Amino acid sequence: QELPEMVLLKFFRPENTPVPARPTPEQLSNLIKTSLHYPESFSHSFHQKSLCLVPVTLLLSNCSQAVVDVMIDLRHKTSPEALEIHGSFTWLGQTQYKLQLKSQEVCSLQLKACFVHTGVYNLGTPRVFAKLVDQVTLFEASQQNSMPALIIINNI
Numbered sequence: 001q002e003l004p005e006m007v008l009l010k011f012f013r014p015e016n017t018p019v020p021a022r023p024t025p026e027q028l029s030n031l032i033k034t035s036l037h038y039p040e041s042f043s044h045s046f047h048q049k050s051l052c053l054v055p056v057t058l059l060l061s062n063c064s065q066a067v068v069d070v071m072i073d074l075r076h077k078t079s080p081e082a083l084e085i086h087g088s089f090t091w092l093g094q095t096q097y098k099l100q101l102k103s104q105e106v107c108s109l110q111l112k113a114c115f116v117h118t119g120v121y122n123l124g125t126p127r128v129f130a131k132l133v134d135q136v137t138l139f140e141a142s143q144q145n146s147m148p149a150l151i152i153i154n155n156i
Helices: 080-086
Strands: 032-037 041-044 052-062 068-073 090-092 096-101 106-115 119-122 127-132 150-155
Touching (some): 032 127, 052 096
């Protein structure tokens, strides 16, 4: 009895159908690099004026080759432990920003931090979320935050 001849099956895909490359969650959380620029210490006369306003620049850099939607939320929730160490402060003005950054684009936002006491404060509270513009998602990926951004407020 003869054995049936074995036939190799070949699977092929037409070359013109691109497979969309889905970015990993880690890649999505590294789309935007943020940095805060502010004085290391700031002297203010609380006797003359009870509110101390410090200008702070938030620099946003799009590290990807794609257009990215960015949302910045300044309405930080400070934990009780952080209050004991750093104290609380307020961002003045607009508390949420939505913007779009082109590939490799850098954008700077001018912010104002408001303090009512002397002390050491952590300015690293802005939460930054980002997503690729062409990506249909219900949520943006939270961008990794860098080191604490400490500022010393002195009285003169």
